Each structure stands twice: as structure tokens, then as C-alpha cells.
Amino acid sequence: MPELIESPTQVAAVGEPPKIIDEYVGAVNTGAEQVSIAYMRSPSGWSEPGQRSEFDEYTLVLRGALTVEHEGGRLEVRAGQAVHTSPNEWVRYSTPGPEGAEYVAVCLPAFSPDSVRRDPE
Numbered sequence: 001m002p003e004l005i006e007s008p009t010q011v012a013a014v015g016e017p018p019k020i021i022d023e024y025v026g027a028v029n030t031g032a033e034q035v036s037i038a039y040m041r042s043p044s045g046w047s048e049p050g051q052r053s054e055f056d057e058y059t060l061v062l063r064g065a066l067t068v069e070h071e072g073g074r075l076e077v078r079a080g081q082a083v084h085t086s087p088n089e090w091v092r093y094s095t096p097g098p099e100g101a102e103y104v105a106v107c108l109p110a111f112s113p114d115s116v117r118r119d120p121e
Contacts, residue, residue: 005030008039014118015048015094026110036107042066047094050119056108057085064101067094092119 008022009029019042023029026036050069059066060082068075068083069092077083085091095101 011038013040013048015042015046017043017046019043019046019095026107033110034108036105036110038105038107039102040105041100041102042095043100044095044098046100047096048092048118050090050092051116052088052090053085053107053116054087055110056087058106058108059083059085060104060106062102062104064095064099065097066101066103067096068092069094 005024008024011021011023011028013019013021019040021038021040023036023038025032026038027033059068059077061077061079063079065079066077066083068077068085070085071090075083
């Protein structure tokens with residue numbers, strides 16, 4: 001039988017100014033360990049430290065643009081586009097544009113704070 005997920009759980013975000021993360025599926029909201037699905041809203045000027053995660057992350061930008069720095073350069077991911085980052089690949093996410101961004105992130109396996117190694121701030 002299908003299971004309705006009535007609402008997300010807001011989880012703490014890293015970076016400044018603060019962004020909002022609503023997890024619909026994952027360790028926090030549903031106990032799922034195999035996948036995380038989160039809706040994120042980051043304001044203009046938001047950035048977080050670089051990181052190497054132990055999971056695949058697929059990010060679909062719904063509004064605005066997300067900047068993804070990586071060891072080979074930088075990508076601008078705009079509304080209607082998506083980006084995939086592989087496990088242990090160094091990346092740094094930010095939304096320097098004037099409108100910030102809204103996006104959905106899918107992590108396989110599910111995100112946990114222990115599965116992300118962040119650069120020192």
C-alpha cells in the first residue's frame with residue numbers, strides 16, 4: 001500500500017546566511033537509510049564550506065541558480081537543470097545570484113552528518 005508522507009522535517013543547514021532544508025524522505029523524517037529527498041531554499045549570498053560526501057547527490061534546480069565549485073572548475077546550474085556529484089568528489093555549493101535558489105536534492109544512500117567531510121571554515 002502506498003505510504004503518504006504528510007510533511008517534511010526541517011533539518012539544520014550549514015552555511016551563511018541560513019538556508020532552509022525540508023527533508024521529506026531520509027533518516028530524519030522517515031528513517032530511510034537508502035535515500036534522502038530534500039527540498040532546499042537558499043537565499044542570495046548563501047555559501048557553505050567545501051565538502052567530500054560519501055554518497056551520490058543529484059540536485060534539480062527549480063528556481064534561481066546554484067553554483068557548484070569542483071576541483072576542475074565551476075558549474076552554474078540554472079532552473080530546469082540538474083547536477084550529479086559522485087562520492088568523495090570535492091564540491092562547494094553556493095547561491096551568489098540575486099534571487100538565491102530552490103532545489104531538490106536526492107542523496108544515495110541517505111545523507112547523515114557523519115557521511116560528509118567538510119573543509120575547515
